[in-house]
Amino acid sequence: MIKIVAVFDGLKFSEATLHHAIKMVKNQNAHLVGLFLEDFTYQSFSKYRAIAKDKLSEKEIAALEQQDADLRKESRRLFEDVCKREGIEFSLHKEANVAYPALIHESIYADLVIIDQAETFTPYTEDRPTQFIKDFLSATECPVLLVRDTEEINAAALLFDGSPNSVFAIKQFSYVIRSASEMPVEVITVKEGDESLHLPDNKLMKEFMKRHFPHANFNVLKGNVADVEIIEHVKQGDGKSLVVLGAYKRGFVSRWFKESLADALMRNVSNPLFIAHSK
Template sequence: MKKTIAVIDGLKYSESTTEYAVHVAKLTGSHLVGIFLDDFTYHSYKTYELVGGRGYVNEEKMERLKKSDDQSREEATQKFSIACQEAGINFNVHHDRNIAIHELLHESIFADLLVIESKETFTHYEEKLPTRFVRDLLSEVQCPVLVVPKNFTPFEKAILLYDGEPASVYAIKTFSYLYAGAPNMEVEVVSVKGIKDTLHVPDNHLMKEFMKRHFPKATFTVLRGDAENEIVKQLKGSSTNLLIVLGAYNRGMVSRWFRPSMADMLMEELNKPLFIAHHS
């Protein structure tokens, strides 16, 4: 049985993260763990709200606000647990109380998949996509990540972005291992080549031989032009509920066009879940 972890902010509970995580757990037969990052430095209130008229911290108000945060986190745990129980899946809950990003990176070592909403910040502030927290997570995470939009929509088709480089093949391979229990999912491999290049898939024979073993009904599409622009244009025009699979999100250039800016652009431009996997 695989292990999927869902990243939950108990002070800003994400229904979408829970819904996608439950959906994936049912689809893949995974055990689901809710990771509640109850970072001791993170509260719903700001420090200046605790300062009274004489410049002293109002201890009574601080205690009241802390209790309110504790209650919010408990309610979030209950919501997650009820959703898992109603779905009939195996689950449990972890409460990590140290620095959120450090705790999550450690948890990712022991997971097959991590699910997180694209807007998570674990701060008081809204940020444009991708948020700093998500960027830091994707740069160092030790398992594949499913970055999900705010609203849940069950995916019907997987788009596997492929440029012929090891990073993109690794992402597809990892995806195939996790979703081996979903043989009915429609799958399309999308590549982009230059205007003067042939329309053959990179490493055509080897790639199609590989795909026949993992997704025998997969179709192949080769686009021409700039990869980032053509992929966004192609995926924006789809009326199908898509899941997009792409390669490494590293600080360095690991793949020709599956670099951080590709994942960033897809998060900014498309309201769709992204399956992102590292290649070391």
């Protein structure tokens, strides 16, 4: 049995995270943890503005704080009600400390973290990728599934450049998401200039894939900028394919997988992402 942690902001509850977490748990033998990061520094309103600009009284500020507490409680209740209705094994963690280190700590003891791409854990919205997501991806201790909407995942696109990190991500995907073997799988590689159209480590990679995804298709794209070719290829799909990639870790340099690829995907496509990096 694996442990899946679904991350929630109780003030901006993500239906996408809940939907995909329930789906993942029901498709395999897994225990679901609902992690509610109730950062004591974070409210739905600016306390500075409430005091300095809006001149709210202590009683009025206390009322706003109570509204936040009630909304967070309602979000936890919603999670519990859905889990009970779906008949899955679950537990709930409520964390009142600062969100980022609390999440990193939880990821040490998780097989997979599911989180919405738009999470900020601030009162504000940000363009994707948000700073919180970028920071988390650079330090997570387990694979991460980044979701965006409640569309069903119907296929997987495995990004492969021959680097250990790209293979590691594919391994983690096959180990953690058991239903992956039942969906159409495409292996995507980019070759530049006059390079051969063979996969890097062609024989070894195909031997490996035969054991995990025997019906996978292999697609070698030609282009001078790998990131651009990948994004354009993914855009041609229906947005429901899960893109699997490695090497988000800061400072890591490979031939064409790098930190900015995940960022570019989040900016330009609507697909969910599965990210895992070896350390």
